[in-house]
Amino acid sequence: MSSQQATDELEVAHDEELPAAIEAIRSRRSGHNFDADEQLDDETLEAVIRDAALAPSSYNLQPWEFVAVQDDETLDEIVELAYGQEHIKEAGTAILVLGHTEPETADEVFQQWADAGRMDEEAADETKATAVGMYDDERMGRDYGIRNASLAAENILLSAHARGLTATPMIGFDHAGVSDLLDAPEDKVPVMLIAIGPSGGDEPERLPRRDVDEILHRESY
Template identity: 35%
Template sequence: METREVIESRKSVHDYADEPLDDDTIESIFEATRYTPSGYNLQPWEFLLVREEGNRERLQECAGGQEHVTDAPAAVVVLGNLDPAAHAERTFDDWVEKGYLPNDDARDDLVETIEEWRDWPEEERRVWTTRSTALAAMTLMYAAWDEGVATCPMEGFDREALIEEFDLEGYEPVMVLTMGYPAEGADAIEGDRKLRRPVEEILHKESFDAE
């Protein structure tokens, strides 16, 4: 699809066809997802793909029993690393190699700065990682729909239960996505687009007026 078509036609889907997602399609979706931008290109995201029935049932328990978690052939837990410096050295080595930084001293200064972020309170690190990781979740949804694969983002899950159940300590569960081919005649795909606020209501030029 063309980019505009992907954006305007993607909808959240709860009704999935009884058709598995093959490895090549999944690899293609995540190959596109990895090009998501992030602060300092630190790429704090990780993705837990859940396809086995037993694991989807475990995930469903953490998501308030929502049926589409097990109805979909796959689900993805979108995770943000709470360690800002987890990939800093590798990232800034690349910046030096490609001329984005002038020398190793500049690289070392940047690494030191990012390592200091480790001292932030956990709540600040949760906000930091969510900002970039949410971008990756959106890229994933668009990349999936470009392959004809529908998704549904979910906020309705028990964060602590999810961390404990899947051993996710050190990561922020930013989102859960169900993923699969939409069922034939699925309302979300075939029905009219749900309300979207108009541009003149959401765009504020030069100053902000909340009314």
């Protein structure tokens, strides 16, 4: 069965309400075919990051940062640290997605909650204490940053696809090496690399995905 046939079979009546969003989700691919002669322009890069920043975020802490790299020499070094994944250089832009391991945005965010009238000052302080308390556990704080930043990374992929670009995420790279190369602070955990750039054409047909009947568990596992 082709990927298009599989998509057609998944269509249901309410897909017509947001057809572009459904189409973007179902047709997005992690591509490796980039146009090495074209470069991602600043306006598009900023628009993609703006879309990333609209991702869901627990407590709205937005514990993410993005480092975009377009310098050829630096991209060559990233390719080496990513075990020879040449499509990073071919894409022309690499984005390192980082997650916070400290609640550095908490004061500002919870003040915004109070200022917006979503909760009073006392409730905002109590909720902030709960959110900040998660970081008392080093692993929980790290996981919090990774999970939230991963949601933002998916927005990058969907935004790129909607704009006719190709993008592919990678977790297979020397995390410490890339962080050092890009001067990332020690309290920012590298979550993934994303190669993004103008498309070089069609990609191979999507490999099979696990069936819903196999992965959907109802009421319990």
